Amino acid sequence: MKEFNLKPNWFKNAIFYEVLVRGFFDSNSDGTGDIPGIIEKLDYLEWLGIDTLWLLPFYSSPLKDGGYDISDFMTVLPAYGNVSDVERLLEESHSRGIKVVADLVMNHTSDQHPWFIESSSNTTNAKSDFYVWSDDQEQYKDARIIFVDTERSNWTYNENRGQYYWHRFFSHQPDLNYDNPQVVNEMMQVLHFWLERGLDGFRLDAVPYLFEREGTNCENLVETHNLLKVIRKEVDSKYQNKVLLAEANQLPHEVVEYFGDGDECHMSFHFPIMPKMFMSIKKESSEPLRQAIVQTPPIPNGCQWGIFLRNHDELTLEMVTDEERTFMYQAYAADPRARRNVGIGRRLAPLIDNDRRTAELLHSLLLSMPGSPVLYYGDEILMGDNMYLGDRDSVRTPMQWSSDRNGGFSRSDYASLYLPVLMDPVYGYEALNVESQLLNPSSFLQWLRHMLWIRRGNPVFGTGDFESIENDNDAIFSFVRRDPETGTAILCVNNFARTAMPVSLDISAYEGNIARELLGGVVFPRITSVPYVLTLSAYGTFWFDISASGTSMRSQIEEQEVDQQENDLYGGA
Ligand SMILES: OC[C@H]1O[C@H](O[C@H]2O[C@H](CO)[C@@H](O)[C@H](O)[C@H]2O)[C@H](O)[C@@H](O)[C@@H]1O
Numbered sequence: 001m002k003e004f005n006l007k008p009n010w011f012k013n014a015i016f017y018e019v020l021v022r023g024f025f026d027s028n029s030d031g032t033g034d035i036p037g038i039i040e041k042l043d044y045l046e047w048l049g050i051d052t053l054w055l056l057p058f059y060s061s062p063l064k065d066g067g068y069d070i071s072d073f074m075t076v077l078p079a080y081g082n083v084s085d086v087e088r089l090l091e092e093s094h095s096r097g098i099k100v101v102a103d104l105v106m107n108h109t110s111d112q113h114p115w116f117i118e119s120s121s122n123t124t125n126a127k128s129d130f131y132v133w134s135d136d137q138e139q140y141k142d143a144r145i146i147f148v149d150t151e152r153s154n155w156t157y158n159e160n161r162g163q164y165y166w167h168r169f170f171s172h173q174p175d176l177n178y179d180n181p182q183v184v185n186e187m188m189q190v191l192h193f194w195l196e197r198g199l200d201g202f203r204l205d206a207v208p209y210l211f212e213r214e215g216t217n218c219e220n221l222v223e224t225h226n227l228l229k230v231i232r233k234e235v236d237s238k239y240q241n242k243v244l245l246a247e248a249n250q251l252p253h254e255v256v257e258y259f260g261d262g263d264e265c266h267m268s269f270h271f272p273i274m275p276k277m278f279m280s281i282k283k284e285s286s287e288p289l290r291q292a293i294v295q296t297p298p299i300p301n302g303c304q305w306g307i308f309l310r311n312h313d314e315l316t317l318e319m320v321t322d323e324e325r326t327f328m329y330q331a332y333a334a335d336p337r338a339r340r341n342v343g344i345g346r347r348l349a350p351l352i353d354n355d356r357r358t359a360e361l362l363h364s365l366l367l368s369m370p371g372s373p374v375l376y377y378g379d380e381i382l383m384g385d386n387m388y389l390g391d392r393d394s395v396r397t398p399m400q401w402s403s404d405r406n407g408g409f410s411r412s413d414y415a416s417l418y419l420p421v422l423m424d425p426v427y428g429y430e431a432l433n434v435e436s437q438l439l440n441p442s443s444f445l446q447w448l449r450h451m452l453w454i455r456r457g458n459p460v461f462g463t464g465d466f467e468s469i470e471n472d473n474d475a476i477f478s479f480v481r482r483d484p485e486t487g488t489a490i491l492c493v494n495n496f497a498r499t500a501m502p503v504s505l506d507i508s509a510y511e512g513n514i515a516r517e518l519l520g521g522v523v524f525p526r527i528t529s530v531p532y533v534l535t536l537s538a539y540g541t542f543w544f545d546i547s548a549s550g551t552s553m554r555s556q557i558e559e560q561e562v563d564q565q566e567n568d569l570y571g572g573a
């Protein structure tokens with residue numbers, strides 16, 4: 001059993017893994033993944049080297065939005081299991097040193113939630129103010145529509161009540177009214193219910209939209225931030241080492257506001273840099289990503305970004321410029337079937353034409369840039385997608401465990417699967433699955449596991465400063481992650497070009513230090529006052545330990561070995 005990490009800032013060094021409960025493993029052969037199924041796969045996740053599971057909503061739901069339409073916050077969808085199963089998952093995960101956070105949808109409920117059924121019955125019932133009601137559709141006209149593929153308005157008429165209700169997402173997801181203290185109180189009970197059971201925190205879904213105010217776009221309002229401060233205070237006062245992770249798909253200066261002064265969320269997804277990684281690839285230029293990082297404001301101590309390549313939604317293009325959006329659609333979604341709302345409904349591998357080198361470059365970035373990496377289930381084997389499925393189901397097909405029936409995901413009839421497993425010649429389960437990649441020492445899965453291991457052994461990736469390193473090649477993104485107190489420093493060099501590239505780096509500040517490549521342990525020439533010259537292969541990357549002598553993870557003995565190697569290789573020069 002691994003030592004369970006009880007440090008308050010554990011999430012800064014965590015590697016997150018996002019699990020679609022429905023799509024991971026079906027333990028009872030009914031065609032739907034479930035909580036006991038995740039328990040059965042914990043050994044695999046431990047082997048892979050992840051620290052924290054993020055579970056997509058597992059609560060009771062009519063599943064019209066993948067479970068983000070909750071009809072009871074305190075029960076588990078029967079097809080997924082029950083509360084005891086979740087408790088068992090928490091125990092089993094914790095015993096392996098794995099923490100578990102879950103999605104919490106505070107902004108809205110399903111229209112099947114008893115609160116909404118009562119609220120919509122008339123204007124005088126006890127839950128009458130639980131939602132945002134209006135006689136007309138005139139209010140909040142400055143609020144954009146988010147699900148543009150399906151919704152034409154943020155208001156929908158309810159026959160029973162004879163009024164309109166407000167919803168930022170699907171019309172079956174009425175927004176809760178946080179101006180009503182009873183709603184705040186109810187949501188606090190929900191938080192307590194799950195935290196008491198041992199959950200390690202929440203991913204707070206769609207958090208910018210909790211309040212509405214006339215004359216604003218109803219996003220990121222001060223009232224929303226004040227409520228988050230109240231929630232944080234409540235969580236901190238009763239529990240230890242929990243994490244709140246904000247899902248706020250907003251501009252850089254807005255997204256950092258979800259950390260408050262260190263008194264709101266511990267973490268926030270770094271939405272601004274995600275599309276920029278993909279732009280840098282197609283432009284063969286480090287500039288889009290470099291700019292996005294440089295423009296990221298500093299965050300308070302005790303806070304951390306969550307960085308990701310892909311997730312269960314579309315590759316969102318809501319917060320990029322019109323020009324950038326056009327570029328992204330042309331570069332990554334020439335086929336209009338790939339488009340979803342304001343974004344692209346594809347998984348990582350098809351986005352990058354299944355190119356292993358690009359996948360390695362993107363994951364090297366994910367594991368070395370400031371923030372905690374969040375992996376999406378299936379991306380560790382470079383799973384594909386199914387553009388013919390509706391909404392965002394294109395990227396939510398069953399996990400491919402083996403070449404057995406239904407990809408080893410379920411023993412049920414194929415026809416009863418919640419979504420069809422992929423069967424095409426490139427990404428189908430017979431060609432692409434966990435089992436075959438476990439057996440293949442040079443598979444992407446094995447490569448990624450090695451990278452996660454290296455990252456874990458170098459905590460500076462989670463907690464260190466970020467220093468951009470000047471170089472003479474636009475295709476190359478170079479930076480150092482360092483801990484000024486210990487002198488630990490790791491130089492990361494990334495080539496966005498599809499061809500080999502030379503680069504000269506200005507790392508004279510580290511003059512005298514040895515550069516030791518982290519994956520193979522090979523010693524490169526000592527750093528001097530002149531530019532450091534490297535050659536990178538197409539989409540190539542390097543991680544070098546350039547720490548001051550004796551301050552890194554290396555022991556004194558290793559240091560002597562380095563001297564010897566250097567002597568052998570460079571004749572003591
Ligand atoms: O609960 C409703 C939705 O909430 C999240 O949505 C986020 O994803 C949207 C794209 O699919 C994005 O445009 C929006 O800004 C986000 O809040 C959740 O991740 C979705 O799955 C869910 O439908």
Ligand SMILES: [Ca+2]
Nearest residue numbers: 026028032034
């Ligand atoms: Ca099942």
